[in-house]
Amino acid sequence: MKQKVSLFLFLCLNVLFPFSGISSFPGDLLVTPDPTPVVTEAESGVAGSGISTLQDGSIRYITAKSNYTGQSGPGDSIRLITYAVTFRDTGYYQLFVRMRVGAGGYDDDSFFAARGFGAKALADGNDWVFINGMAGAGFTQPSDFVEALGEAGSQVWKWVNISLNFFPSSTALKTFYVDSGHLTQTFQIATREDGLAIDKLAFGKADLYYTVEALDNGLAGVEAKPEPIPPYQGPPLAGGSTKFLGNVMASDNIFANYWNQITPGNEGKWGSIASTSDSTKWNWSGLDRIYNYAQQHQLIFKNHTLIWGAQQPSWISALDAATQLKYIETWMRMVGKRYPHMDMIDVVNEPLVSHNPPDGVNGRANYKEALGGNGTTGWDWVIKSFELARKYMPGQTKLILNDYGIINDNTATSIYLTIINLLKNRGLIDGIGVQGHRFELEKASTATLKSNLDRLAATGLPIYISEFDLGNLNNEGTPDDHQQLELYQRIFPVLWEHPGVKGITLWGYLEGEMWQSSCHLVLKTNAWRPAMTWLADYVRRTTGNSPAWITSPGTPTLSQNYPNPVSSSTEIGFTLYKTQKVTLTIYDHLGREVTTLVNGLWSPGNHRVTWKISDLPAGKAGNGLYFYRLVTDDIILSRKMMVLGR
Structure with a gap:
C-alpha cells in the first residue's frame, strides 16, 4: 500500500x-532527481598552509598567499584544499566556481581543478586541469545562463562554468559522476595566483542549465533554456509626445523601436574622427552611420560635440594658435557641410573651469587661447566657439551648451547661467544642455533639481537633459534592479514633467554597452529590467501613447520571484505578448493549492504581482518549498521558491 x-x-x-x-x-x-546545485563554500575545505581565508564584506573567500609558476599541477600540498561534498542525487555533474579576478587581470586568474573525484597525486599532470584565462570569463547577471565562457572581466564576483570551458570537451559532461553508494565525494582544487579569490564551488546536473541566480541561491536548473525574448517592436516610448526621449546609438539594430532621438557617443567627437592632421584622411564612417540611421528612421539627430578639452586630436595642442584656429574652422565647416539635416549640436561640452575646457590642464587639449581665451567676459573662448558654429552649422541646427554637475549644484548653475546669458545676449545659443549621469543625480535633492531647472528655464531657452543614466549607487556591485527602479521613480519625473525640459537623452540602455556598467535597462536576452518597464509605462501614461508596448508575437515568460527565499512577501514577474486569459497560482510541495494571485484577462506587457504570505494563516504557508504556476492560452510555466521565517 x-x-x-x-x-x-x-x-x-x-x-x-x-x-x-x-x-x-x-x-x-x-x-x-534533485535539480538544485550542490553548493560548497570555498573556505569550508581542509586547506594547505599556502592558502589564506579573507573577507570582502559578507563574502569569505580563499586565495593563494603567493604565486606559483607551475602549470601541470599544484606540485605540493601547501596550495591544496580538499572538500567532502555530499550529493543529494546520483548522476553526472558539471563544476561551477564563483570567483573574483584581481586588478592584475590575466596575471591574477588561474588555479588547478582535480580531474574527477578522489584524492589526486600532486605531481601528476594527468590528475589535474590547469584553469587559466578567468580574467575574460564568467557571468554576473542573475538571468545569465552559466554555460558558455562568458566575458564578465576582472574585479567583479562572477560564476564560471569550469567543466564545459576548461575540461577536455570529449569528457566535459562525464568527468564528475556520483553513484548511489557514494553520495559523499572527495574533491580537490589548488590555488596558483594570489590575485584570484574563490568564494564558492557548485556542482550542477550535467543535463541541466543553471543561471547565476540559481547558483547564487541554490535554485533548480532547467532542462532547456527559454526561447529568446523577441526584440521590442515599438512604438517608441515617447512617440507622439511634444518631448523627445532619446539615446546614444546601440548595437541592437532596433534603436528606433525604442527612441525618437539619437546622439552619437564617441563617433561625433573630433578626436575620434581626426587621428591625423590631414583633413582629407579624417574618418567619418561612424558618424555617417548614425546620421544616416537618423535620416532613415526620421529621428531627431543631436550631434556631440564640437569643442571639448577631452578626446580631442592628439596633434592639435602642438600647433601655434593661428594654425589651431584654422583647423577648428575646418572641423566645423566640414561637420556643417556633411550633415545638412542635423537638428542640434553640442557646440561646447563641459566648459566650466574645473571640468573639461581645452586649456591644457590635466592632459586636456590646449587650444583655448586660439579661441580668444578668457578675454574681457571671462568666457570669450566659448563665445567665439558659438560664433563659428553659427557661421558653419546648417541654419536650422540648434546650438547647445552642455555640461555636467549643474542642476544638482546651485553654484554651478549660477556660473552656467553667466555663460548662457552671454551667449543669449548675442543670439548665439538655442538650447541648454544639462548632463544627467548617475553620480550627479543619485544623491541629489529633488527640490534642488527642480529649483535649478526653474532658474535655467527663466532664460526662455529650452532645456535638454543629456547623458542620463541611473543604476547602483556609486556604480558599485552587481546591478541592483530595486535600487535602479527607486532612483528612476524618484528622479525621472522631476526632469520629464518640468515644463522647461523639452527632451531627455539617455546615455545607453543595453547590457554590456554602458559607460556606467550598472545602468543598463535592457538585458542581452532582450528582457527589460524593472526600471525599463516602469519607464515605458510612465512615459506612456504622461504622453497618452498606445499601451501596446510589446506588439510582436511571442511566448509568455515567467521570472524567478524576488526576493527568494521569501520571509514576508515576494514579487513574481511575467511577460505577455498578447491579451489573454491568465492564472497565477501558488502550490505547496505536495501540490496543494495555497492561493491564486491572478485569474482573468491581462493585456500585453511586463507584469509584476506581489504575494504577501504574511496575509495568510500560519498553517496555510509554513516554511518550505513552494511552486508557482502561470497558465495562459499558449503555455503552462512553473518555478520553485523557498519560504523561510514563518
Missing part, C-alpha cells in the same frame, strides 16, 4: 509539474 500511495502522489505531482521525474524504484522507495 505504501508503494501505491507514493506512486499516486508522484503521478499527481508530475502532471502538475512536468519537470518532476522518477530515477529508480528500489523496493518501496520513490526517488526523484
Whole structure:
C-alpha cells in the first residue's frame, strides 16, 4: 500500500509539474532527481598552509598567499584544499566556481581543478586541469545562463562554468559522476595566483542549465533554456509626445523601436574622427552611420560635440594658435557641410573651469587661447566657439551648451547661467544642455533639481537633459534592479514633467554597452529590467501613447520571484505578448493549492504581482518549498521558491 500511495502522489505531482521525474524504484522507495546545485563554500575545505581565508564584506573567500609558476599541477600540498561534498542525487555533474579576478587581470586568474573525484597525486599532470584565462570569463547577471565562457572581466564576483570551458570537451559532461553508494565525494582544487579569490564551488546536473541566480541561491536548473525574448517592436516610448526621449546609438539594430532621438557617443567627437592632421584622411564612417540611421528612421539627430578639452586630436595642442584656429574652422565647416539635416549640436561640452575646457590642464587639449581665451567676459573662448558654429552649422541646427554637475549644484548653475546669458545676449545659443549621469543625480535633492531647472528655464531657452543614466549607487556591485527602479521613480519625473525640459537623452540602455556598467535597462536576452518597464509605462501614461508596448508575437515568460527565499512577501514577474486569459497560482510541495494571485484577462506587457504570505494563516504557508504556476492560452510555466521565517 505504501508503494501505491507514493506512486499516486508522484503521478499527481508530475502532471502538475512536468519537470518532476522518477530515477529508480528500489523496493518501496520513490526517488526523484534533485535539480538544485550542490553548493560548497570555498573556505569550508581542509586547506594547505599556502592558502589564506579573507573577507570582502559578507563574502569569505580563499586565495593563494603567493604565486606559483607551475602549470601541470599544484606540485605540493601547501596550495591544496580538499572538500567532502555530499550529493543529494546520483548522476553526472558539471563544476561551477564563483570567483573574483584581481586588478592584475590575466596575471591574477588561474588555479588547478582535480580531474574527477578522489584524492589526486600532486605531481601528476594527468590528475589535474590547469584553469587559466578567468580574467575574460564568467557571468554576473542573475538571468545569465552559466554555460558558455562568458566575458564578465576582472574585479567583479562572477560564476564560471569550469567543466564545459576548461575540461577536455570529449569528457566535459562525464568527468564528475556520483553513484548511489557514494553520495559523499572527495574533491580537490589548488590555488596558483594570489590575485584570484574563490568564494564558492557548485556542482550542477550535467543535463541541466543553471543561471547565476540559481547558483547564487541554490535554485533548480532547467532542462532547456527559454526561447529568446523577441526584440521590442515599438512604438517608441515617447512617440507622439511634444518631448523627445532619446539615446546614444546601440548595437541592437532596433534603436528606433525604442527612441525618437539619437546622439552619437564617441563617433561625433573630433578626436575620434581626426587621428591625423590631414583633413582629407579624417574618418567619418561612424558618424555617417548614425546620421544616416537618423535620416532613415526620421529621428531627431543631436550631434556631440564640437569643442571639448577631452578626446580631442592628439596633434592639435602642438600647433601655434593661428594654425589651431584654422583647423577648428575646418572641423566645423566640414561637420556643417556633411550633415545638412542635423537638428542640434553640442557646440561646447563641459566648459566650466574645473571640468573639461581645452586649456591644457590635466592632459586636456590646449587650444583655448586660439579661441580668444578668457578675454574681457571671462568666457570669450566659448563665445567665439558659438560664433563659428553659427557661421558653419546648417541654419536650422540648434546650438547647445552642455555640461555636467549643474542642476544638482546651485553654484554651478549660477556660473552656467553667466555663460548662457552671454551667449543669449548675442543670439548665439538655442538650447541648454544639462548632463544627467548617475553620480550627479543619485544623491541629489529633488527640490534642488527642480529649483535649478526653474532658474535655467527663466532664460526662455529650452532645456535638454543629456547623458542620463541611473543604476547602483556609486556604480558599485552587481546591478541592483530595486535600487535602479527607486532612483528612476524618484528622479525621472522631476526632469520629464518640468515644463522647461523639452527632451531627455539617455546615455545607453543595453547590457554590456554602458559607460556606467550598472545602468543598463535592457538585458542581452532582450528582457527589460524593472526600471525599463516602469519607464515605458510612465512615459506612456504622461504622453497618452498606445499601451501596446510589446506588439510582436511571442511566448509568455515567467521570472524567478524576488526576493527568494521569501520571509514576508515576494514579487513574481511575467511577460505577455498578447491579451489573454491568465492564472497565477501558488502550490505547496505536495501540490496543494495555497492561493491564486491572478485569474482573468491581462493585456500585453511586463507584469509584476506581489504575494504577501504574511496575509495568510500560519498553517496555510509554513516554511518550505513552494511552486508557482502561470497558465495562459499558449503555455503552462512553473518555478520553485523557498519560504523561510514563518
